[in-house]
Each structure stands twice: as C-alpha cells, then as structure tokens.
Amino acid sequence: xxxxRELYQTTILDHNKQPRNFRVxxxxxxxxxxxxxxxxxxxxxxxxxxxxxxxxxxxQGAGCAISTASASLMTQAVKGRSLAEVGKLFDSFHELVTxxxxxxxxxxxxxxxxxxxxxxxxxxxxxxxxxxxxxLRAALGGSHEPVKTE
Amino acid sequence: MSxxxxxxxxxxxxxxxxxxxxxxxxxxxxxxxxxLDSAATAQKPRAVIDAVTRFYEESYASVHRGVYELSVxxxxxxxxxxxxxxxxxxxxxxxxxxxxxxxxxxxNLVAWxxxxxxxxxxxxxxxxxxxxxxxxxxxxxxxxEQGARLRVLPIRDDGTLALEALPALLSARTRLVAVAHxxxxxxxxxxxxxxxxxxxxxxxPVLVDGAQAAPRLxxxxxxxxxxxxxxxxxxxxxxxxxxxxxxxAELLEHMPPWQGGGSMIESVSFDKTSYAGIPTRFEAGSPNxxxxxxxxxxxxxxxxxxxxxVAQHEAxxxxxxxxxxxxxxxxxxxxxxAAKTGVLAFTLRGVHAHxxxxxLDGEGVAVRAGHHCAQPLMERYGVAAMARASLGVYxxxxxxxxxxxxxxxxxxxxx
Numbered sequence: 276x277x278x279x280r281e282l283y284q285t286t287i288l289d290h291n292k293q294p295r296n297f298r299v300x301x302x303x304x305x306x307x308x309x310x311x312x313x314x315x316x317x318x319x320x321x322x323x324x325x326x327x328x329x330x331x332x333x334x335q336g337a338g339c340a341i342s343t344a345s346a347s348l349m350t351q352a353v354k355g356r357s358l359a360e361v362g363k364l365f366d367s368f369h370e371l372v373t374x375x376x377x378x379x380x381x382x383x384x385x386x387x388x389x390x391x392x393x394x395x396x397x398x399x400x401x402x403x404x405x406x407x408x409x410x411l412r413a414a415l416g417g418s419h420e421p422v423k424t425e
Numbered sequence: 426m427s428x429x430x431x432x433x434x435x436x437x438x439x440x441x442x443x444x445x446x447x448x449x450x451x452x453x454x455x456x457x458x459x460x461l462d463s464a465a466t467a468q469k470p471r472a473v474i475d476a477v478t479r480f481y482e483e484s485y486a487s488v489h490r491g492v493y494e495l496s497v498x499x500x501x502x503x504x505x506x507x508x509x510x511x512x513x514x515x516x517x518x519x520x521x522x523x524x525x526x527x528x529x530x531x532x533n534l535v536a537w538x539x540x541x542x543x544x545x546x547x548x549x550x551x552x553x554x555x556x557x558x559x560x561x562x563x564x565x566x567x568x569x570e571q572g573a574r575l576r577v578l579p580i581r582d583d584g585t586l587a588l589e590a591l592p593a594l595l596s597a598r599t600r601l602v603a604v605a606h607x608x609x610x611x612x613x614x615x616x617x618x619x620x621x622x623x624x625x626x627x628x629x630p631v632l633v634d635g636a637q638a639a640p641r642l643x644x645x646x647x648x649x650x651x652x653x654x655x656x657x658x659x660x661x662x663x664x665x666x667x668x669x670x671x672x673x674a675e676l677l678e679h680m681p682p683w684q685g686g687g688s689m690i691e692s693v694s695f696d697k698t699s700y701a702g703i704p705t706r707f708e709a710g711s712p713n714x715x716x717x718x719x720x721x722x723x724x725x726x727x728x729x730x731x732x733x734x735v736a737q738h739e740a741x742x743x744x745x746x747x748x749x750x751x752x753x754x755x756x757x758x759x760x761x762x763a764a765k766t767g768v769l770a771f772t773l774r775g776v777h778a779h780x781x782x783x784x785l786d787g788e789g790v791a792v793r794a795g796h797h798c799a800q801p802l803m804e805r806y807g808v809a810a811m812a813r814a815s816l817g818v819y820x821x822x823x824x825x826x827x828x829x830x831x832x833x834x835x836x837x838x839x840x
Binding site for chain 2 (some may be wrong): 337403
C-alpha cells in the first residue's frame with residue numbers, strides 16, 4: 276500500500292469524497308463537456324467569465340477519484356484568476372503530471388495541485404488527472420465540441 | 426459430447442502447470458503477479474514459446490510460395506495448424522478453417538464477404554445485448570451501408586439471454602443471428618444449440634463469436650450446428666495476431682473474397698482474375714505462419730490437458746471466487762447465470778472501477794477495469810465501468826484470495 280498512498284493522498288481522497296464547487300454557478304456563461312472513453316469518466320465544467328477573469332467555476336459529472344479530485348482542486352485553483360494566469364497554470368499542471376517521476380515537484384508553481392504528482396508513476400491515469408483541465412480550456416476557448424482524452 | 430456423460434477428470438495440477446508459464450515468475454510493483462485478465466488475453470506456456478522459436482530457428486520460410494524444401498516444410502506446418510484447428514473446433518473439413526488475425530477479423534470477414542452479398546435494404550441482422558463491440562460494430566457498419574436494420578435480443582438481470590423474445594425477433598427479414606458463445610463480461614454460456622435450432626427453422630444462419638468460449642469449454646461446431654464460428658489465438662494461450670474463422674463449406678464456397686492480393690488467386694491477367702478455392706481465397710498475402718504454428722502448439726497443449734478439465738477447473742475457481750466476493754459488503758457481481766465460465770465482473774460501491782484496478786495493480790493483481798468493449802452492456806446495468814477478474818488454467822485459490830484482499834484494501838483506503 277506504500278506506493279498507493281503516494282497516488283491517493285489524503286487531499287485527493289477528501290476531494291473525491293467531498294468535491295468542491297460541484298455545482299453549476301448561477302451566472303455561468305461558458306460550458307464544456309469532457310469524456311474519457313477509456314474509463315467512461317464524464318465531466319462538465321461551467322464558468323462565469325467576466326473581463327477575462329474566472330469569476331466563478333463549478334463542475335459536474337462522474338469519474339474516478341483522480342479525475343474527481345483533480346476537477347475539484349482545479350476549480351479552487353482557477354477561481355478569481357485571469358485567463359493568462361489560468362493558461363500558465365494549465366501548462367504548469369500539465370508539466371507536473373507528465374514529467375519524469377524522478378524530478379522534484381515545483382510546488383511554488385502549482386500550489387495545492389502538487390498532490391496530484393503521484394499520477395506520474397501511473398501513465399494510464401494521467402488522462403484522469405488532465406480531463407477536467409482540458410475541458411476547462413475548451414470552455415474558455417468557447418469550444419462546443421466535447422473534449423475527448425482518446 | 427455432453428459434459429455429464431463423461432467421467433470426472435482428475436483435478437489439474439495447477440502448481441506444476443504454473444511453472445510452464447515463464448511470465449508468472451515475474452513481479453508487478455514488487456509483488457508476485459496474480460494474473461486475472463485471461464479473458465483479455467492468456468499468457469503463453471513454454472510449449473508455445475518454444476514452438477514459435479523453433480519455427481524461426483529451424484523451419485521459417487515463405488508459405489505456399491517456394492519450391493525448395495524449407496518452404497515446403499513451412500507450408501506443411503502451416504497446413505497442419507489448420508488441421509489442428511479443425512479437430513479442436515470439431516469441423517468436418519479443414520477447408521472450412523480460414524486463418525485470420527483474430528475473432529474480430531473473422532467477424533469482419535463474414536460481414537464484408539457474406540454480408541454484402543446477403544444483407545439488403547430493409548433486411549435485419551440480430552445481435553444480443555451482451556455482445557462485445559467486435560460482434561456489434563461490423564454488423565452496424567454493414568447495416569448502415571446496406572440500409573439494413575440492427576436488432577437486439579435483450580438480456581435478463583441475471584445476465585442470461587431473454588430467449589423468450591427470440592422467436593418474435595426472428596422476422597421474415599432476419600438474414601443473420603450473431604451471438605457470443607460466452608460473454609466476455611458476464612461469463613454467461615449462451616444456449617447456442619437452441620438459438621441455432623430456432624434460427625435454422627426460419628432459414629437464418631448463425632454466427633457465433635467463440636473468442637471467450639474456445640479457451641474455456643469443449644467446442645464442437647458440428648454439434649452446435651452454427652454456420653460461422655470465430656476464435657482468437659491469443660486467448661487460446663497462443664500468439665497474438667492469429668485467429669480463425671470456421672465457416673460451413675457450403676456457405677464459404679459462395680462467398681466472394683474480401684481482400685485481394687497474392688495467394689488468393691488462381692490466375693491473374695489485366696483482363697480478368699480468377700480466385701482460388703476455399704479457404705485460400707480468403708487468405709490474401711503472406712500469412713502469419715509463426716502465429717499459426719504457435720497456435721497449433723497451444724491447441725496441442727490444451728488438448729493434452731483436456732478442455733473438460735479446463736472447464737471444470739474454472740468452474741471450481743469461479744465458485745470459490747464468487748463466494749469470496751459475495752462476502753465483501755459493497756461488492757456487486759454482474760452475471761449470475763447457472764451456466765457460466767470463469768469471469769467475475771463486479772463493482773464496489775462508492776469506488777470507481779479504475780481506482781479499484783489501480784489499487785489491485787499495486788498489490789500485484791492484474792484485472793481489467795473499464796467498459797470491456799461492451800458499452801451497451803454497461804449501459805444496460807447503468808454503470809460507467811466494471812472491474813473484471815477472469816480466470817485461466819494457471820489461476821489458483823491464492824490468486825482469488827489476493828483479489829479479495831485487494832478489494833478489502835481498497836475499501837480501507839476509500840471507505
């Protein structure tokens with residue numbers, strides 16, 4: 276179980292059990308759906324975007340612990356951020372979960388999201404962690420095509 | 426051929442059998458490997474590995490093309506493999522065995538060749554709700570192209586076919602029934618003989634997807650009476666990339682080729698090409714000879730054990746595994762047919778199958794987690810994914826104990 280605790284950190288288990296911002300924001304004006312055909316995970320990200328700032332964000336859907344926790348943590352991380360900041364965070368997060376497992380985690384750039392670094396050891400689970408982020412990007416880009424990880 | 430008529434065979438000596446599989450000596454995440462994914466693909470015994478190596482080292486040459494001794498010998502081995510498949514499946518004539526890549530390709534061959542000639546606008550192809558995508562999508566593609574309609578025989582909650590609905594679904598427009606012998610998720614052994622009888626009464630041929638059945642049960646296509654039967658070599662403890670289609674000679678004789686190229690011709694000119702007879706007509710290009718030779722070795726090896734004993738071994742372990750999983754709160758097993766092979770598809774309340782699969786992986790237990798290429802079936806049960814533990818000849822009670830232990834660990838982690 277030792278290795279698995281690295282993947283399923285307490286924060287992840289907590290966000291899986293009690294996802295934050297699991298709702299549709301009242302004044303949402305952007306939305307995108309994502310789907311991981313491999314495991315059937317589905318997520319919809321709702322945004323309230325105003326003056327290039329994410330005023331509010333929520334998500335809905337059903338998925339594994341990694342995808343649910345990642346979506347939940349993402350909503351906390353991007354709320355109140357500008358589009359440029361969200362874009363940077365997307366890149367940093369993507370780098371975090373796809374980098375060499377031996378590399379040290381630069382928590383300064385990703386903050387709380389660093390708890391998801393464990394997926395680097397499980398290549399098939401990386402898509403679980405990134406599904407919500409790709410969906411977020413689609414919502415920000417105004418894309419109406421559902422996002423697919425495959 | 427009935428199982429009951431045979432004397433009970435002595436139990437498998439699993440411990441010594443396991444030693445014939447080199448891969449079972451390795452570890453996964455530092456734990457001994459408990460391989461419970463044989464419904465996806467079976468591991469290979471030494472006999473198969475050696476047969477392929479020996480073929481490369483001693484007998485490899487072009488098949489059906491050379492005049493020299495080496496090629497003649499390679500051709501003989503390839504054709505002997507066909508004969509072994511004939512015997513293994515209970516076909517009357519080796520010409521009724523077409524080598525393909527796998528069961529998927531066997532089904533596609535029938536859909537392309539037989540289907541395009543026999544299924545027309547307004548006709549119907551009947552499949553079942555428990556089919557693998559391999560026995561849905563080729564028919565869907567055919568129906569779309571021809572303007573035909575795909576119809577579906579439903580299942581009951583226990584994972585058995587709702588046979589009472591079959592007579593009404595067999596209409597005057599039904600051109601083919603396509604059904605799995607054994608479900609890759611539910612493990613259900615379908616009453617193929619009964620289905621064939623009902624279909625044949627109305628002149629409708631039956632294709633059986635035997636990918637899951639052939640490695641687990643004695644198969645006799647003559648006794649089943651089916652018209653087509655598809656198998657994959659890699660699930661039969663043989664190499665990947667080799668499989669077979671059994672087709673009744675009367676049907677095969679009238680089927681046009683589906684791929685053109687070398688081997689499948691009689692003569693070629695730029696004005697006119699005439700095609701070879703069966704089964705060569707359906708084997709365009711250089712074949713997977715090493716695959717066929719490896720598969721032949723696998724069939725010899727399986728026959729040495731006896732398929733009745735394989736089935737008995739799986740049935741005993743299935744019973745043990747079912748009781749183990751049933752004793753864990755929150756576990757729900759899908760597929761409760763009385764006639765069932767060694768497949769345990771299940772969900773754990775509050776835990777996604779993918780997370781369960783990852784925890785088991787960390788314990789050295791290899792299971793499949795996902796939709797198992799049977800999305801309509803997942804929808805039928807209202808789940809996005811299931812975990813599936815499936816048995817092979819090398820599994821023992823300890824593998825299932827470790828599965829149950831891993832499920833309990835998962836509950837501990839997520840509970």
